[in-house]
Amino acid sequence: MTRPLLLTGGHLLDPSIGLDGIGDLLLMDGMVAAVGGNIAGPDDAERIDCGGEYVTPGFIDVHCHLREPGREDVETIATGARAAAAGGFTAVCAMPNTDPVTDNQAAVGFIRAQAAKANASRVYPIGSISVGMNGAQLSEMGEMVAAGAVAVSDDGRPVVSAQLMRTALEYARTFGIPVADHCEEPTLAHGGAMNEGVISARLGLKGIPSESEEIMVIRDILLARRTGGRVHLCHMSTWGSVELIRWGKERGIPVTAEVCPHHLTLTEDRVGQYDTNAKMNPPLRTQKDVDALVAALKDGTIDCVATDHAPHHNDEKNREFSDAPNGIVGLETALSVLMTWLVAPGVISLSQLVDKMSCAPARVFGLPGGTLRRGAIADVTVLNPTASWTVKGADFKSKGRNSPWLGSTLSGRVSQCIVAGRQVHTRTIAS
Amino acid sequence: MTGLGKDLLDLESLSAEQITAILDTAEPLKAISLRAIKKVPTLRGETIVNLFFEASTRTRVSFEFAEKRMSADAVNVAIGNSSVSKGETLVDTARNLEAMKIDMVVIRHQASGAARFLAERIESNVINAGDGTHEHPTQGLLDLLTLRDKWGTLKGKRVCLCGDVLHSRVARSNIHGLRKLGAEVAVCGPRSLLPNGAEEALGVTVFDRIEAAIEWADALNILRLQLERMTSGYIPSLREYNRVFGVTRERLDRAPRDLLILHPGPMNRGVEIDSDVADGPHSLILDQVTNGVAVRMAVLYLLRGGRPDLAAAGTAAGE
Numbered sequence: 001m002t003r004p005l006l007l008t009g010g011h012l013l014d015p016s017i018g019l020d021g022i023g024d025l026l027l028m029d030g031m032v033a034a035v036g037g038n039i040a041g042p043d044d045a046e047r048i049d050c051g052g053e054y055v056t057p058g059f060i061d062v063h064c065h066l067r068e069p070g071r072e073d074v075e076t077i078a079t080g081a082r083a084a085a086a087g088g089f090t091a092v093c094a095m096p097n098t099d100p101v102t103d104n105q106a107a108v109g110f111i112r113a114q115a116a117k118a119n120a121s122r123v124y125p126i127g128s129i130s131v132g133m134n135g136a137q138l139s140e141m142g143e144m145v146a147a148g149a150v151a152v153s154d155d156g157r158p159v160v161s162a163q164l165m166r167t168a169l170e171y172a173r174t175f176g177i178p179v180a181d182h183c184e185e186p187t188l189a190h191g192g193a194m195n196e197g198v199i200s201a202r203l204g205l206k207g208i209p210s211e212s213e214e215i216m217v218i219r220d221i222l223l224a225r226r227t228g229g230r231v232h233l234c235h236m237s238t239w240g241s242v243e244l245i246r247w248g249k250e251r252g253i254p255v256t257a258e259v260c261p262h263h264l265t266l267t268e269d270r271v272g273q274y275d276t277n278a279k280m281n282p283p284l285r286t287q288k289d290v291d292a293l294v295a296a297l298k299d300g301t302i303d304c305v306a307t308d309h310a311p312h313h314n315d316e317k318n319r320e321f322s323d324a325p326n327g328i329v330g331l332e333t334a335l336s337v338l339m340t341w342l343v344a345p346g347v348i349s350l351s352q353l354v355d356k357m358s359c360a361p362a363r364v365f366g367l368p369g370g371t372l373r374r375g376a377i378a379d380v381t382v383l384n385p386t387a388s389w390t391v392k393g394a395d396f397k398s399k400g401r402n403s404p405w406l407g408s409t410l411s412g413r414v415s416q417c418i419v420a421g422r423q424v425h426t427r428t429i430a431s
Numbered sequence: 432m433t434g435l436g437k438d439l440l441d442l443e444s445l446s447a448e449q450i451t452a453i454l455d456t457a458e459p460l461k462a463i464s465l466r467a468i469k470k471v472p473t474l475r476g477e478t479i480v481n482l483f484f485e486a487s488t489r490t491r492v493s494f495e496f497a498e499k500r501m502s503a504d505a506v507n508v509a510i511g512n513s514s515v516s517k518g519e520t521l522v523d524t525a526r527n528l529e530a531m532k533i534d535m536v537v538i539r540h541q542a543s544g545a546a547r548f549l550a551e552r553i554e555s556n557v558i559n560a561g562d563g564t565h566e567h568p569t570q571g572l573l574d575l576l577t578l579r580d581k582w583g584t585l586k587g588k589r590v591c592l593c594g595d596v597l598h599s600r601v602a603r604s605n606i607h608g609l610r611k612l613g614a615e616v617a618v619c620g621p622r623s624l625l626p627n628g629a630e631e632a633l634g635v636t637v638f639d640r641i642e643a644a645i646e647w648a649d650a651l652n653i654l655r656l657q658l659e660r661m662t663s664g665y666i667p668s669l670r671e672y673n674r675v676f677g678v679t680r681e682r683l684d685r686a687p688r689d690l691l692i693l694h695p696g697p698m699n700r701g702v703e704i705d706s707d708v709a710d711g712p713h714s715l716i717l718d719q720v721t722n723g724v725a726v727r728m729a730v731l732y733l734l735r736g737g738r739p740d741l742a743a744a745g746t747a748a749g750e
Contacts, residue, residue: 204566322563
């Protein structure tokens with residue numbers, strides 16, 4: 001039995017219930033037992049002094065790759081769940097592009113079992129849209145949802161067939177889950193290694209045009225309009241996508257969207273001289289895209305932040321740019337990157353960031369948490385707003401070291417991650 | 432700054448002074464290839480590996496002659512794509528070669544950025560002999576030398592690169608080198624074979640019509656059209672390409688001035704260039720090949736620490 005936990009003197013920050021001020025938080029039996037003011041708490045409660053820190057609902061990442069089963073050499077559910085905890089994510093959604101693919105109820109059950117053993121952050125499985133992610137036959141979504149899947153996606157691959165996407169939206173609607181799509185028109189993007197533009201022309205790398213994303217964004221929005229199914233657009237990267245999503249939302253079409261920390265903060269310039277830690281799909285775009293994405297996050301056109309955490313082995317990244325795999329790790333840097341780039345300069349408030357990293361993802365995927373309301377699950381993140389730290393790969397809990405922020409000094413850091421009223425990550429931050 | 436540093440990876444990152452120093456160094460080295468005994472001892476005892484991951488005849492042979500005429504010990508390693516299936520990475524291949532105590536690697540590789548990737552990971556000097564669709568700096572230098580020989584200076588001269596600029600490493604090196612030395616640069620070809628936004632990305636003028644390019648230019652550098660561009664859908668047919676973009680005698684005859692003609696080879700006669708142009712009085716195509724050896728000798732010499740002003744002295748010592 002977990003002892004009650006009493007967080008005292010922290011700045012409670014929870015936009016879901018309009019909480020923004022100093023107060024205590026009592027967690028008992030895996031639930032929020034009391035919130036705000038001075039709480040005496042039971043005698044056996046463990047007290048944690050949160051003075052000078054923010055206490056927020058636990059962050060939720062609706063998009064990460066934990067690689068197990070299949071590539072346990074680059075990440076396991078256990079190391080991924082610990083990396084999530086270190087980054088303040090009390091829950092993450094694991095994409096199904098594992099080997100074998102998470103396309104049936106047994107595979108969903110395996111992920112849940114491994115997550116339970118890991119005993120760190122919660123891991124919610126995402127099932128595949130199609131069997132083997134081959135884009136042909138629908139996966140058994142009903143059984144996967146019954147086994148604990150929270151969404152379906154063929155992420156990493158686009159759903160090429162519009163007809164399959166249509167039926168996926170219809171079928172998933174039956175079970176009340178969103179269909180998360182990796183928007184990429186494959187014939188346009190084929191062979192591309194970075195954003196198509198000035199830099200790709202100079203470096204002699206085949207570019208991925210913005211339109212390869214936008215064509216699929218509008219297709220998916222139109223299919224959501226036709227079917228009433230909920231489409232969730234993964235890792236948006238272009239200003240054009242933002243305009244299309246805005247168009248869809250204005251018409252009441254059931255579309256939601258996420259954006260990654262790297263697309264909110266970095267441009268194609270970061271590729272520099274073929275740095276494979278700046279290679280991801282969708283690629284880093286231009287300042288115009290970054291500005292539009294930030295504005296869209298602020299105004300709600302884009303609903304939430306997601307990391308697209310994608311660990312790769314160093315040997316695979318340490319090679320020719322065009323042959324290196326796409327993706328970067330993100331769980332352990334997301335909060336600090338966004339605090340440094342967006343909150344510190346006053347682009348968005350910390351409260352808005354907490355909404356985008358906790359409340360909104362819970363809402364979008366229909367997950368528990370994302371709030372400190374009394375009676376909610378006791379998933380809590382405590383962060384120190386002034387801590388300054390330098391990113392070092394060796395310090396990651398993730399097995400992945402592929403981060404574009406290695407060596408960067410960031411401000412703001414997670415100090416506690418609490419899942420179901422239990423501390424799963426604690427970091428002492430020197431003041 | 433006229434020194435070159437450790438490697439020659441591209442012309443984009445070189446200054447006009449550095450490029451000029453290479454060309455000035457190449458000039459006296461040309462004489463070596465005209466002698467009965469075509470050899471100087473400048474690089475005696477130095478070991479150079481020509482590491483070719485892509486097929487090449489002209490460039491590899493040119494480097495090999497340059498190395499041998501400077502008395503370096505050169506080894507050719509031709510690695511097909513099979514090395515990838517064998518599983519050895521580029522960095523492992525290079526480290527193994529370096530463990531045999533070499534001084535320099537000349538690399539040709541199908542991936543853009545491969546030469547830089549290698550240079551950042553080994554201590555030997557690295558020369559880029561063509562990386563993907565990025566750059567081919569020694570080809571760019573030999574084109575510059577060839578034009579400078581004719582004109583004395585590149586300042587204010589107008590050069591148009593014709594054809595498949597999108598996939599051409601030769602084009603990128605030429606564009607950077609020409610612009611740095613004060614020439615005006617244009618490109619001409621079907622838009623499907625030009626980088627989207629070439630004007631902004633590369634600082635060039637774009638001509639849609641070869642006739643307009645010919646009217647504008649002082650020289651044309653006619654790029655090889657890879658024959659697979661048709662099957663992969665960039666252009667409808669080689670026949671139409673020749674009809675619309677081919678550099679023909681008839682088109683050149685309408686030009687207001689005599690144009691110098693360059694081609695990096697190998698040529699597709701009757702596609703991008705007609706034979707009577709390639710073999711005509713203003714063609715510098717074979718001068719390019721001759722100059723290639725001198726330019727590569729200059730680069731080898733400078734990267735191994737040679738002083739530009741002593742290049743001629745070095746050749747004298749070999750006599």
